[in-house]
Amino acid sequence: MARISDTIENFIKELLNEERERQVLIQRNELADKFSCAPSQINYVLTTRFTYEKGYIIESRRGGGGYIVIRKITYDDKAERLNVINNSIGESITYGNALSILDHLKDTKSITNNEYEIIKISLNDRTLASVEDKNKLRADMLKGILAVVLS
Incomplete structure (x- = not known):
């Protein structure tokens, strides 16, 4: 139920x-x-x-x-979509919020399941364990990855 x-x-x-x-x-x-x-x-x-x-x-x-x-939210073009996503990511993002964005992109078929899994593993706390400011690095990585994947 x-x-x-x-x-x-x-x-x-x-x-x-x-x-x-x-x-x-x-x-x-x-x-x-x-x-x-x-x-x-x-x-x-x-x-x-x-x-x-x-x-x-x-x-x-x-x-x-x-x-x-x-x-x-609908996007008129790729540049607009990437701009909206980057604004949503901001300067710092938690793993949970990054997953929300990735879930949305997967649900709208903007990224494949394989891309989703690769991005997800690259952004998790264990992967970023030795970094002082994980959330800032995570935001920078997510923006960079999505700029390539969504173009």
Whole structure:
């Protein structure tokens, strides 16, 4: 049996797939009622499963009952995509956040499974064990690798 978080995530992703504009408007309380859960559970799903690193933008709107806009990021060209990814990586990145970006790239078929595994192993904490600032080096490596792989 799927966890409620997985069920909510899949429901929102199905809504996004049905929309041509790649965005959906939801009301947190209505969604919580639909799944018989607390609104905080909806917040949890939004903040952990629909992040910028995973290819989504979340906007909260107040008034009129309030609603949340979930938008799937699309890229017009390769340079724009790489720029967005590099901004997301920043000057320093944890292994978990790097994996979120890689998962998104694999899910969108921007990288192959083999590329995913090679990049993942090159960025893990054990590989970078002797480095003082792992997160900075990891960010620099990820940017360099993706510049080659995504070009």
